[in-house]
Amino acid sequence: MPSPGPETVLYGGNTACVEVLSADGATLILDAGTGIRRLGVTLDTTGRLDILVSHLHADHILGLGFFAPLFEAGREVHVWGPRSSTMDLRSRLARYLSAPLFPVHLREIPSRLTLHDVPLGQFEIRGVQLQAGLVLHPGPTLAYRLQEAGQTLVYMPDHEPALTNGIFQKYAAWTSGMALAEGADLLIHDSQYTDEEYREHVGWGHSSIEQAIDFGQRAAVKRLMTFHHDPSHTDADLERMHSLAEKTENLNFELVAGTEGLSLEVGSGQQKNERGGSNT
Amino acid sequence: MSRKAVVQHDIELILARQLAAHLGTPMFIVDARGALLFYNEPAERLLGRTYEENGDMPLEEWSMVFRPTREDGRVIPTEELPLVKALAQGRPAYLAPMLLTGQDKVQRRIASIAFPIVGQQDRHLGAVAVFWEV
Numbered sequence: 001m002p003s004p005g006p007e008t009v010l011y012g013g014n015t016a017c018v019e020v021l022s023a024d025g026a027t028l029i030l031d032a033g034t035g036i037r038r039l040g041v042t043l044d045t046t047g048r049l050d051i052l053v054s055h056l057h058a059d060h061i062l063g064l065g066f067f068a069p070l071f072e073a074g075r076e077v078h079v080w081g082p083r084s085s086t087m088d089l090r091s092r093l094a095r096y097l098s099a100p101l102f103p104v105h106l107r108e109i110p111s112r113l114t115l116h117d118v119p120l121g122q123f124e125i126r127g128v129q130l131q132a133g134l135v136l137h138p139g140p141t142l143a144y145r146l147q148e149a150g151q152t153l154v155y156m157p158d159h160e161p162a163l164t165n166g167i168f169q170k171y172a173a174w175t176s177g178m179a180l181a182e183g184a185d186l187l188i189h190d191s192q193y194t195d196e197e198y199r200e201h202v203g204w205g206h207s208s209i210e211q212a213i214d215f216g217q218r219a220a221v222k223r224l225m226t227f228h229h230d231p232s233h234t235d236a237d238l239e240r241m242h243s244l245a246e247k248t249e250n251l252n253f254e255l256v257a258g259t260e261g262l263s264l265e266v267g268s269g270q271q272k273n274e275r276g277g278s279n280t
Numbered sequence: 281m282s283r284k285a286v287v288q289h290d291i292e293l294i295l296a297r298q299l300a301a302h303l304g305t306p307m308f309i310v311d312a313r314g315a316l317l318f319y320n321e322p323a324e325r326l327l328g329r330t331y332e333e334n335g336d337m338p339l340e341e342w343s344m345v346f347r348p349t350r351e352d353g354r355v356i357p358t359e360e361l362p363l364v365k366a367l368a369q370g371r372p373a374y375l376a377p378m379l380l381t382g383q384d385k386v387q388r389r390i391a392s393i394a395f396p397i398v399g400q401q402d403r404h405l406g407a408v409a410v411f412w413e414v
Contacts, residue, residue, distance in 0.1 A: 085402045120401070136291055168294075168301070173287055179285070
């Protein structure tokens with residue numbers, strides 16, 4: 001859940017949302033957590049928007065009802081989500097965007113809204129090549145691999161690959177998410193817990209930061225951004241976790257602390273934080 | 281040298297294999313084409329050889345290696361094996377009793393039930409057989 005407050009001003013307290021800008025100017029939005037509310041008022045495009053939802057847990061769709069472009073008459077918005085064999089995406093989203101949970105029903109939304117079931121495998125949105133795959137997390141949960149101009153971004157916000165470890169850990173083919181993450185220039189991965197916290201939450205669908213690093217190393221990624229911070233973690237907690245994580249033995253990629261407002265160029269070492277300052 | 285792309289199993293099969301590895305019930309897992317993916321330690325005791333020694337096998341091979349017979353000695357046709365029926369018909373299948381001579385040359389009287397693994401979004405991914413001595 002969102003965790004705004006004085007304890008989280010540095011890393012942020014909104015839930016999952018990542019804006020991806022393609023070289024051709026397409027805007028793809030990964031997940032519609034509460035972070036999408038602020039994105040909606042700061043977008044500098046009036047064109048088509050594509051929102052790719054990893055799964056329908058509340059923290060990943062909560063921001064939809066507060067996403068301003070959705071309420072602009074005639075605005076073209078496409079929402080993509082995991083397919084279900086029992087209920088279409090419209091019906092599942094309407095469970096939230098309808099009474100008693102929301103005052104405006106999905107069918108009343110004024111934008112030109114198109115809903116899509118994400119195909120498993122490869123597809124394209126406005127010149128960006130995508131690949132979607134199911135990963136280990138309670139309920140149908142997708143991860144996305146985006147490729148453009150030889151650069152690869154992989155988004156795995158909720159993922160517990162540790163459930164596929166143990167005696168099969170050495171086999172990439174038997175590790176959830178490995179094929180999607182392999183060789184990514186930037187992997188955005190679930191890093192919710194410390195190892196100690198994970199022991200109390202086995203099967204909850206999330207990873208420790210150490211497990212995320214291990215996964216990133218096995219996938220031979222070039223950069224890993226920690227993501228899906230635990231709502232109980234303060235900025236001080238995250239500083240501590242990252243500081244420790246950066247000391248991981250044989251860490252062979254750049255570790256980036258997921259921070260609200262952080263802007264990264266996939267495939268380059270450049271990053272900047274819109275709150276001020278830059279890191280190169 | 282370029283890295284060979286990972287061909288990853290579906291997460292439902294990954295989880296099935298993990299579950300089998302942790303259970304004390306003999307289990308045998310195949311993919312959608314019937315190729316052997318894994319059998320666990322309790323199954324190894326009945327089949328007479330470890331999975332690591334045998335490795336993955338196509339249906340045509342494992343159905344000859346583990347060739348159960350009826351009690352009168354007649355070989356059970358491949359298409360009547362519970363795993364093969366579960367794959368073909370998309371529903372559970374049961375057969376008992378059978379005589380299974382393991383690769384350790386020990387003959388055992390067994391029963392088996394198999395069910396198809398139907399993943400999210402109605403993908404038919406394989407089948408699992410549970411078998412036991414009777």
